[in-house]
Amino acid sequence: MTTTPSLPDRPFLGFGLGLRPTHYETILNDSPAIDWFEIISENYLVPGGKPLHYLDRIRERYPMVMHGVSLSIGSHDALDREYLKQLRSLADRVEPEWISDHLCWTGAHGLNAHDLLPLPYTEEALQHVVARVGEVQDFLGRRVLLENVSSYVTYPESEMSEWEFLREIAARADCLILLDINNIYVSSINHEFDPRDYLQSIPVERVWQFHLAGHRNHGDYIIDTHDEPVVDPVWDLYTQALRRFGRVSTMIERDDNIPPLPELLAELEHARRLAAAGQRQRTVTAA
Ligand SMILES: [Fe+2]
Numbered sequence: 001m002t003t004t005p006s007l008p009d010r011p012f013l014g015f016g017l018g019l020r021p022t023h024y025e026t027i028l029n030d031s032p033a034i035d036w037f038e039i040i041s042e043n044y045l046v047p048g049g050k051p052l053h054y055l056d057r058i059r060e061r062y063p064m065v066m067h068g069v070s071l072s073i074g075s076h077d078a079l080d081r082e083y084l085k086q087l088r089s090l091a092d093r094v095e096p097e098w099i100s101d102h103l104c105w106t107g108a109h110g111l112n113a114h115d116l117l118p119l120p121y122t123e124e125a126l127q128h129v130v131a132r133v134g135e136v137q138d139f140l141g142r143r144v145l146l147e148n149v150s151s152y153v154t155y156p157e158s159e160m161s162e163w164e165f166l167r168e169i170a171a172r173a174d175c176l177i178l179l180d181i182n183n184i185y186v187s188s189i190n191h192e193f194d195p196r197d198y199l200q201s202i203p204v205e206r207v208w209q210f211h212l213a214g215h216r217n218h219g220d221y222i223i224d225t226h227d228e229p230v231v232d233p234v235w236d237l238y239t240q241a242l243r244r245f246g247r248v249s250t251m252i253e254r255d256d257n258i259p260p261l262p263e264l265l266a267e268l269e270h271a272r273r274l275a276a277a278g279q280r281q282r283t284v285t286a287a
Contacts, residue, residue, distance in 0.1 A: 004174050010208050013063055013097060015268050015275075016251035024054040026261050027062075034268070036063040038251050039094070042070055045086045052093075059094055065209070065249075066096040067178075073132050073146065074105035074119040084139050091140065098208060100145035100178045103129070103166060120155035121165040126172070133173035145208055146170070147178035150186035150215075150224035162187065163201040170206045177202060179245075180211035181238045182230065182253075186222045195237055199244050207245050212238060212271060213253040227256035229267055235274065242278030250275065 014035030019027075021043075026032070037058065044051050058064075070083055091099060104116040119125045137143055148166055160168075170177050179202060188195040214228030230238075230252065241248075250271050252264060 007205055010205065011097060011249070012247045013065070013249040015272050016065075016249065017264055017268060018067075018251065018253050018255070019055075019058065019064075020254070020258055021051070021054070022258050023261050024058070027058055028054075030261075031061060032261055032265060034062065034265070036065065036097070036249070036251075038065045038067045038253075039096075041066045041068040041087055041090055041099070044090055044094075045083075055094070064094050064096050066091060066094060066099045067147075068099070068101040069116065070106065071101035071136065072106040073101065073103065073136070074117075074125065074129055075108055076128075077108060077110065079132060079135055081139075084136065088140055098145055098176070099140060099142065100147055100209065102149050103146040103169065104149045116149040118149060118151035118153065118155075118162070119165070121158040121160045121162060123159060126165065126168055129169055130173040133169065133175050137173070137175065143174065143176050145176040145178040147180050147211065148183050148187075150180070150183040150190075150222075152190055152221070152223075154191060161193070161197075161201075163198045167201055167203060170203065175206075177207045178209040178211060179207050179241065179248075180213070181241055182211065182213040182215060182234050183224060185234050185237050186215050186224045189217075189220075189222050196240060199237075199241055202245075204245050207248055210238070210241065210245075210248050210250040211253050212250065212267075225256065226253050229263075230270075235270070238271070239274055239278060242275055243282070246282060247275065247279060 016036035016038055017034050019037040019039045044055050068087065102116045104118060106112060106116060184195045184198050212230045212234060213226045214230050216223045216225045252267055254264060
């Protein structure tokens with residue numbers, strides 16, 4: 001009989017940013033007060049060249065986590081073994097605190113949709129994803145974090161909510177969760193659910209990282225663009241998440257319209273302050 005090893009205590013890295021090429025030089029010249037960086041794994045899979053040169057130099061100074069967009073854990077296509085091999089060698093090089101990707105599918109029949117597409121929330125899809133997460137974790141020799149995506153469509157076949165689906169995946173596959181607070185907010189507007197129901201349903205011990213990001217609000221729907229600062233309702237939801245989950249490593253994702261680093265540092269400082277206030281409140285409540 002095999003037994004599942006118990007979860008280690010959740011590491012807390014502090015407050016990080018996504019590593020973006022436009023900031024490479026500033027980071028090396030100024031060593032800004034950022035606790036850690038999240039890298040997009042796919043940007044560093046080609047041997048040699050500038051990206052790896054910068055990656056190595058920045059890694060010497062900062063802890064890192066790896067975040068992928070190509071795993072396509074929900075697809076019916078076979079897992080891409082070549083990609084997994086590349087991921088494993090990048091992990092050998094970077095020695096990341098953890099590796100994450102998305103709970104989604106990105107294509108079928110060998111075609112890439114270049115988007116993070118939601119799954120139907122069915123028992124069949126659950127079993128399919130759980131088996132594949134097991135394969136990935138065996139191959140990489142570690143638990144991975146899966147992130148909730150923002151979505152614009154739902155399936156009539158769904159038998160459960162997104163949060164029930166995510167919770168079940170994590171429990172059955174024994175994997176971890178990267179909770180994107182902005183994505184919960186975006187989907188809650190697009191699909192008209194209460195984001196607090198989402199937070200309440202997710203197991204505290206499996207959430208090892210938070211994402212925060214900006215989006216474009218078009219009134220009755222929201223597009224997750226990552227090209228704007230984090231908006232107040234997402235900060236509010238972050239505050240609620242802090243109440244439930246406690247100290248969780250938090251980072252801000254900015255993928256377009258990328259401002260100078262000080263602007264992102266100011267946003268990160270806001271996250272730090274909210275987390276510190278949340279921590280004080282938890283201490284008072286527990287006393
Ligand atoms: Fe995210």
